[in-house]
Amino acid sequence: MTASPIEHYRVRSLPSRELLADRYREVRDLSIELAAPLTPEDQQVQSMPDVSPTKWHLAHVTWFFETFLLKTYLRGYEEFHPAYNHLFNSYYEAVGPRHARPARGLLTRPALQDILAYRAHVDAAMVELIGGSEEATLETLLPVLETGLHHEQQHQELLLMDIKHVFSCNPLAPAYRNRKPAMVRSLPEMEWLPVPGGHYRIGQDGNGFCFDNETPVHETLLGDFRLASQLVTNGEFLEFIDDGGYQKPEHWHMDGWAAVQAEGWSSPFYWREEANGDRTEFTLAGLVPLQHDAPVCHVSFYEAAAYASWAGARLPTEQEWEAAAIYFGLGDVSEDGGNRLASRLFAPAPATPGPAGRPLQMTGDVWEWTESAYLPYPGFSAPEGAIGEYNGKFMVNQMVLRGASCATPPGHARITYRNFFYPHQRWAFSGFRLAS
Amino acid sequence: MTASPIEHYRVRSLPSRELLADRYREVRDLSIELAAPLTPEDQQVQSMPDVSPTKWHLAHVTWFFETFLLKTYLRGYEEFHPAYNHLFNSYYEAVGPRHARPARGLLTRPALQDILAYRAHVDAAMVELIGGSEEATLETLLPVLETGLHHEQQHQELLLMDIKHVFSCNPLAPAYRNRKPAMVRSLPEMEWLPVPGGHYRIGQDGNGFCFDNETPVHETLLGDFRLASQLVTNGEFLEFIDDGGYQKPEHWHMDGWAAVQAEGWSSPFYWREEANGDRTEFTLAGLVPLQHDAPVCHVSFYEAAAYASWAGARLPTEQEWEAAAIYFGLGDVSEDGGNRLASRLFAPAPATPGPAGRPLQMTGDVWEWTESAYLPYPGFSAPEGAIGEYNGKFMVNQMVLRGASCATPPGHARITYRNFFYPHQRWAFSGFRLAS
Amino acid sequence: MTASPIEHYRVRSLPSRELLADRYREVRDLSIELAAPLTPEDQQVQSMPDVSPTKWHLAHVTWFFETFLLKTYLRGYEEFHPAYNHLFNSYYEAVGPRHARPARGLLTRPALQDILAYRAHVDAAMVELIGGSEEATLETLLPVLETGLHHEQQHQELLLMDIKHVFSCNPLAPAYRNRKPAMVRSLPEMEWLPVPGGHYRIGQDGNGFCFDNETPVHETLLGDFRLASQLVTNGEFLEFIDDGGYQKPEHWHMDGWAAVQAEGWSSPFYWREEANGDRTEFTLAGLVPLQHDAPVCHVSFYEAAAYASWAGARLPTEQEWEAAAIYFGLGDVSEDGGNRLASRLFAPAPATPGPAGRPLQMTGDVWEWTESAYLPYPGFSAPEGAIGEYNGKFMVNQMVLRGASCATPPGHARITYRNFFYPHQRWAFSGFRLAS
């Protein structure tokens, strides 16, 4: 294959133009489907600095294709609007001054209709680009195209996280979709699954799409460890609360304890206590009774670690998590009962019993906090230029989460995937699994 | 007349039901007209805590009629939505827990369409109430109705202030209405108008509508003073800037100087300096070249006072301002060339020459900062109950502004009117006139 | 008399050099006496931005004499240290860049010993200046000298306020002086004293020392009013608390209510509730049981106003307060039973019964919040130059207090004295008296 602006993985063989165009449309259509239940007003607001408006997500992912593909590779392409490069750039400082992040919610213009027109304009041009490029060009741009599609999928999950937060701020507790929570089933027994130590190959070898932070593949030496077969559930977390977990500094990191004090945390992010003492949880289906058997979700790293300390266990490292996934043969991520966006449940669901001796829900329902800080793999180097800023600049102060969640789009989960958030953040679909 | 929940003024004679209904519709229609150029998204956002979304204004003023009139006086009235009392209450703490002010912009639901339906529902009921009430009831509710209409007019001006701020945060600098600024005319000469001291009757005697803060009428003893015949203009304020006014602490109050340092102020709120050095001003018509002859607008009390010190003068007290208005016979506020909302200019305009020896633009174009803190008049007492909270609770830390502005609706200007803002606030249509 | 840098009052006749030197020494010695019980460490710290270290007070008041007298009038005077002008200047922006106020507590050098040497150096030079100047010079500098002495007296009161705050932050609750609180006596009956309205001459005519903010004297027209004969006591304030005063928004200004919420206020500043429920108060004698008959102290304007609303009364304006003082002939401030610094009680004391029909403790025990904002008197103009910055620049956002407190030095109380603090501040010896 030829040289590409994205060097950390290779495209093994060039798919047909039709397949590429289908794949492009499929990803793009999903964004529109996800925004469909929302009014123009819903898509406008930014309920905290971490959140972006739906409208902004729809425009920003489009900007990626326009900037990194159409402007470079499509002869005669006409930019949709000269100000959009400024407005819908995100953290790519190298491309130009960006619109300050917490002010995204103030951009009432362009209106949603303008942004939908922007998407249509770019989609038409992309179809032209894919259909009309010479093979050599297609080989060159394919990694960028793949990156653009995975980038849009990331924002699809963010869109759901963000609109959940927006709606949670409304005393009316609006529902995104009126979907009953998954039925409560009899949970399987929790097992401690032994995983033998030794040398494991961690990360991606670059054959097939991955983000740069998953490379280079490298050997790691691990000791023996045991991994919980299941995620910690709401019911289990409630025991921690009832035992005074949020009042016992000995289980918390110093910074975690400070967050508990400063923020007044006393339960996971979206839990509420009704006037009559009942526990409810705000979900994308509105306010529902707390489901004890579902995995606990929307906890910070601090809460996950405090629970682990209270339970006499710990969180796995990201290397242990990936080694277990290898050891249990989770290469095909679809076989552990994990519930992802494809299910359209929009919420973590209780585990379905599976074969004994194997972990459940490793790649679905909730992202799993690990004990690992988000750092470069040995030998990592960020590619040059704007796309090179992609991941390396975040590699401090954040913790790695592994797996996938109920909001992860089809084709976006990998056992080498490294998600990351600050240890205090709770608006992601984040839960955890114990190790020891 | 009979007893009324609002005791600080009397309605002299009962107008006909038709006149009342016309007056009601006229005020209500103006709100709709003002919101018409705005998209649902424009009407959603809150660009700073002081600002409320357009949509919220439209609902809140409606809530006033529903709460203080329909629920009390209209038999069989059905509340439009049980949550609206909570959502659209503002500072009336006595009525119930209110939705936190800075979170108004997060209420994407109810949608704009719902709020327009709320207005229609209330309007229909109000027309029924006005048309169908017995005379005795009408006498009782008339002061509340009047208060509700003046309340809505206050929010009409706020709506314009607020949407101007929202649009000013957008790098695209959208225009609310594409209206050319008023032409530059040859300005009349500025004169120092002498006003003799003595006893003046300040405030309203309660015959005709006024807010409670304008009562009771009382005698005040004033010394001789001189008042500027004109407002300070952009061109004059530019001289202050060019003379280093924002860098000279000796002209500033301690707190004003601290604001200059903390906020980095170097010009009025909406002024900008283009890359080529040109001065522009953001207006409701978008970004326009700075008009030197127009009154300076969107300055804080601190800036007004600093300018006055620099100019070797001072600001008038509110008593002096009102005494001058009495002395010059401005009882009919429409005769001083002031430009108010009726002109649909949506911006302060240069003064039109008038008869010599009389002040210009006393009741239009910009509110005028005075040297007076907003305090109760001697003998003031707030009425009991929810409406009683109306004004008294704000009587600390704010400064009085007199006159009226280019955004003041018809029938809402009075020479006894006491407007008030914190000394650092700049998003109102606020300017000033000198005294000495 | 000759021209003087301070123009708002005249010195009627020139005292003898001996009297002047005595007066100088007396004031200066009191500062040393007040600092005597304090260790070098006590004199070092700044427990909040409003507080200055004792050591800084001792140096700053000395800097005033060095800067405004010795450098100008004493031939051959040698500056003690070139950096002190920078370090011990306060808000006189015109004199040069000042050391940032909240960092005063970081100046461990110069050491206390250095500052005592600075005082001795300046005192010796001042004695030389007073003793050796020609009469014409003495006439010129006398107003500055008087101002310097009154300035030092202001800082003597601040020194006590500040060290009280410093000690209050220490869990050991150290005592400044081990002095028993004044004995509880049988309180006189509270009376509502009528004061007739009319024209009153407010302010100083400039014959005798005053601060510029007390000028010019001017006529004010007042209505009839009644003034409480006594200060509100701790016991009375406790009734307000027990009646839920801190939980009832209807009695509070909007900004006061916000302060209650943000700061968690539930009692006056230095009150504490012991584990057994007993009320104690931190004083300069350490922690003592709450004295019900003593005037309530260390309350904000907001608390004073809320109490007044709860009690169905109001605070007097500063004009009313001064008119009452005139009407009751309090020209000689020593005859109303007020307890000032001369008593060395260092705390407000219960009232001593006096003749019926006269107000008690008008000029002692606690400063009295008024309903008046701190604004310039009609015709006020600040003198030019550095000393001119003295008072005018504070004339926004603050409220006037009248009277004097238990920490006011001898010769420093006047019925025209205008003290001022921000409405939220509580570390002054501030209480209040009702009007109606």
Added chain:
Amino acid sequence: MTASPIEHYRVRSLPSRELLADRYREVRDLSIELAAPLTPEDQQVQSMPDVSPTKWHLAHVTWFFETFLLKTYLRGYEEFHPAYNHLFNSYYEAVGPRHARPARGLLTRPALQDILAYRAHVDAAMVELIGGSEEATLETLLPVLETGLHHEQQHQELLLMDIKHVFSCNPLAPAYRNRKPAMVRSLPEMEWLPVPGGHYRIGQDGNGFCFDNETPVHETLLGDFRLASQLVTNGEFLEFIDDGGYQKPEHWHMDGWAAVQAEGWSSPFYWREEANGDRTEFTLAGLVPLQHDAPVCHVSFYEAAAYASWAGARLPTEQEWEAAAIYFGLGDVSEDGGNRLASRLFAPAPATPGPAGRPLQMTGDVWEWTESAYLPYPGFSAPEGAIGEYNGKFMVNQMVLRGASCATPPGHARITYRNFFYPHQRWAFSGFRLAS
């Protein structure tokens, strides 16, 4: 040996009582020596929340011996003061409520003299305990004693860091000791030293004192890497600055860039630019000209990482650093020319040429930022109880530094030592060395 409250290391053989007492006295005397140049005021203040007053350090380390040894093991020991447990406890939440950290500087009482008496009281009792305990007791308490001494040594370094910060806030720039900076020598050439990959044993095996965070010893697999033979110098860092390093976002972590913007960083912490453009550096000898050949010091992790990116290199991981130390046989830390507290230079010094092919100043002059987050070693578990809180609770959000600095006391440096700070902190003696 018998069971001990500190289980992560073993004391191999029991030293004689005399040796123990000598060792105790030696460490304790050094604290007094370090505080000797400071006035009581110097020892009082806390110039930022991270800083503790000298006086507090002197008391807190004493509290450790009193609490964990004397109260448990010395029969009849009388507590010096009942409040000191509260006042001088630090982060040991399990022991009881602690005095809020940022308020340490407000404790003017107890006075320095009281704290020196506290030290004398505890020292006498400790000598009695060491001299009079039975051998079995001595064996039990020995690990605690060792921990207490190393704890005091940590605070000796903190004391110097902290007083440097205190003095840096003073416009007079006081000198702690008037010591000339080390002479500028001809620097040796910088070399890239290759270190072969493979399995390395990282951490302490527990034979001899170490902190719990250095355990358990474990095998790590490393790839080949190269380490810089020298620390980055002031002169080299100046090139980064002159090349616009602080203005180029592409070299910075997102959070680092945010810190640059928010704090206005443009050079290392204590560098200054004089009016004439000369670069100076504030040191414990006061303000001195910037020494180009000395290692750069007082930089944050962000600055170290940005420099590395700019230089086309990276920081080593902590495992690489320790592997290099093993590979180059730095077991005896005294042989790499490192300048520690024993030199009484109180500042990093330029490198002294050493044998080619070996790293210089690995264990002296400045702590070296690594690319490793501070996380538990595999198999780490914190001991139970109060001393168990020692290190584990800090294991999030911080980065590891290796080596030792010019302020590290004798006997306190180890190649397994893991120091840690937040990535934005700059008041430690922190520099860095490149890897690639």
